[in-house]
Amino acid sequence: MTLASTPYTVADDDAAQDLFTRNGWGDGLPVIPPTPERVERFVAASGIPAGQVIGEIAEQGTALTLEKIAINAVAAGCREEYMSVLVATVRALTREPFNLHSTTVSGATAPLLVISGPVVDQLNVNTSFSLFGPGHHANATIGRAVRLILQNLCGGVPGVLDKATFGHPGKYTYCIGESRTTPWPPLHADRGVPAEQSAVTVFAGEAPVNARNDWASEPGPILATIADAMLPCHYTGGSFVVVIGPRHAEIIQRAGMGKADVRAELFRLARRSVGALRRAGRLPDAPPPDASAPGEDEPRTVVRRPEDILITVAGGDLYGYSAVVPYWVGGHESAPVTEALSAQEAERCRIPQRETP
Amino acid sequence: MTGRLVVLDPTADVPRETSGALPRPVSLTGLAVGYLDNGKPNSDRLLRLLSARLREDGALEAAWARKPSIGRVASGEMLDDLAARCDVVVTGVGDCAGCCSCTVRDAIALERRGVPAYVVCTSELVTTARIAARAAGVPDLPLTVIDHPLGSLTGDLLAARAEDASGQIRGQVDR
Numbered sequence: 001m002t003l004a005s006t007p008y009t010v011a012d013d014d015a016a017q018d019l020f021t022r023n024g025w026g027d028g029l030p031v032i033p034p035t036p037e038r039v040e041r042f043v044a045a046s047g048i049p050a051g052q053v054i055g056e057i058a059e060q061g062t063a064l065t066l067e068k069i070a071i072n073a074v075a076a077g078c079r080e081e082y083m084s085v086l087v088a089t090v091r092a093l094t095r096e097p098f099n100l101h102s103t104t105v106s107g108a109t110a111p112l113l114v115i116s117g118p119v120v121d122q123l124n125v126n127t128s129f130s131l132f133g134p135g136h137h138a139n140a141t142i143g144r145a146v147r148l149i150l151q152n153l154c155g156g157v158p159g160v161l162d163k164a165t166f167g168h169p170g171k172y173t174y175c176i177g178e179s180r181t182t183p184w185p186p187l188h189a190d191r192g193v194p195a196e197q198s199a200v201t202v203f204a205g206e207a208p209v210n211a212r213n214d215w216a217s218e219p220g221p222i223l224a225t226i227a228d229a230m231l232p233c234h235y236t237g238g239s240f241v242v243v244i245g246p247r248h249a250e251i252i253q254r255a256g257m258g259k260a261d262v263r264a265e266l267f268r269l270a271r272r273s274v275g276a277l278r279r280a281g282r283l284p285d286a287p288p289p290d291a292s293a294p295g296e297d298e299p300r301t302v303v304r305r306p307e308d309i310l311i312t313v314a315g316g317d318l319y320g321y322s323a324v325v326p327y328w329v330g331g332h333e334s335a336p337v338t339e340a341l342s343a344q345e346a347e348r349c350r351i352p353q354r355e356t357p
Numbered sequence: 358m359t360g361r362l363v364v365l366d367p368t369a370d371v372p373r374e375t376s377g378a379l380p381r382p383v384s385l386t387g388l389a390v391g392y393l394d395n396g397k398p399n400s401d402r403l404l405r406l407l408s409a410r411l412r413e414d415g416a417l418e419a420a421w422a423r424k425p426s427i428g429r430v431a432s433g434e435m436l437d438d439l440a441a442r443c444d445v446v447v448t449g450v451g452d453c454a455g456c457c458s459c460t461v462r463d464a465i466a467l468e469r470r471g472v473p474a475y476v477v478c479t480s481e482l483v484t485t486a487r488i489a490a491r492a493a494g495v496p497d498l499p500l501t502v503i504d505h506p507l508g509s510l511t512g513d514l515l516a517a518r519a520e521d522a523s524g525q526i527r528g529q530v531d532r
Contacts, residue, residue: 009361010364019364035363059430059462102456160488161485163482163485333427
């Protein structure tokens with residue numbers, strides 16, 4: 001196998017860490033040294049030639065080759081069986097509607113990955129307790145590989161091109177799995193991918209916000225709580241990811257509601273009046289002299305239409321929680337993208353049983 | 358210990374061919390000047406003030422375009438249209454990381470169409486602009502740099518930025 005990347009010869013593992021740190025090639029955590037042997041294994045596991053371009057960023061004039069994806073996957077600590085998911089993720093991120101350039105270099109945003117379908121089980125992607133938290137190899141390292149790809153290949157070097165004021169913790173890793181026991185069809189089925197397939201959905205999200213309602217046994221108050229958690233957003237017309245916790249999902253589904261009903265109800269509830277936004281200083285223009293002027297009661301919805309609310313089910317099933325992930329400041333300038341894994345790609349996502357992490 | 362561990366560069370280490378920026382005209386007098394507004398708050402105002410100053414020098418106002426999306430590069434059609442109608446184009450204002458790199462790429466795309474392009478960016482984004490210019494193969498693209506910030510300015514402060522920019526554009530003379 002011929003690899004095109006520049007090789008650096010260093011004394012040992014510590015020196016390899018120094019090389020990454022000195023060059024700003026990482027996220028600040030130690031990396032697995034991407035040796036040619038490891039990278040070749042990852043390239044082979046993807047079934048794609050090393051030189052093949054998986055995605056391009058017009059705004060930066062850059063091309064993301066399979067080889068570079070593999071190097072960053074190794075460095076992030078991935079298993080080679082994750083490669084097909086990463087390739088699908090890069091395809092999704094580099095689709096024009098996602099606007100990878102701008103979402104990489106500004107705003108408190110990171111691409112949230114929602115992995116759905118059978119590969120969730122095959123790769124042991126966490127869909128349950130501590131969903132956004134640590135402890136699971138696939139979530140931790142796939143999300144981290146995306147971060148390293150964004151920094152090393154897409155200009156997202158903090159403070160250099162990435163001028164985000166705060167960033168957010170999901171910039172280390174932001175990868176969740178959709179529950180495989182959801183009462184509804186999977187997320188990707190809402191987005192044009194056959195339900196039985198596997199897919200990755202990417203979304204330029206800010207940090208998740210918890211919506212706790214542990215007391216209601218009817219959908220009404222639960223959806224009101226979730227809608228309330230959606231209100232502190234930018235009102236720039238983006239999409240929302242709403243992660244319905246399993247207990248909430250069960251109550252909502254038992255009442256006979258489907259995902260379209262949930263979207264419609266959240267769209268109806270998640271809005272503020274122009275006057276309220278103005279009083280909160282959220283609108284740039286000064287208030288009119290007569291604050292009761294017509295227009296002040298006009299509602300502003302958090303999204304432009306119900307379909308812009310992406311519903312998934314995941315999280316621990318002990319308490320009544322859901323979580324909402326607000327869109328980045330650019331709102332409508334970045335749309336979520338769902339990318340299917342082909343049957344062949346999904347087949348490559350198989351970890352030998354004895355090695356199951 | 359002898360060097361025995363080989364690691365591969367994780368960055369896009371592709372050697373790129375570079376070229377110089379197009380020569381800037383000695384004077385804008387009688388030249389058709391186009392303005393490509395990147396859509397950032399106050400960019401339109403700054404460019405309007407700047408165009409008034411360049412008109413005082415005898416520049417002809419030939420075309421105005423405003424990008425529909427600040428964080429994306431301009432469409433080929435928009436650039437073709439500007440290139441067809443203008444001798445030079447002024448574009449800006451790059452005052453954030455996302456928009457500044459796009460504005461630099463727009464300028465270089467115009468230069469590749471034979472039209473010298475003046476990029477206006479703010480002082481905090483010079484590094485961003487330089488990285489974008491290098492990545493696009495024109496590392497020495499001249500920049501017109503005004504003080505950061507821009508978006509919240511009004512009145513005299515905005516006029517002073519426009520004055521500063523027009524002075525720099527007059528000074529960028531190659532032929």
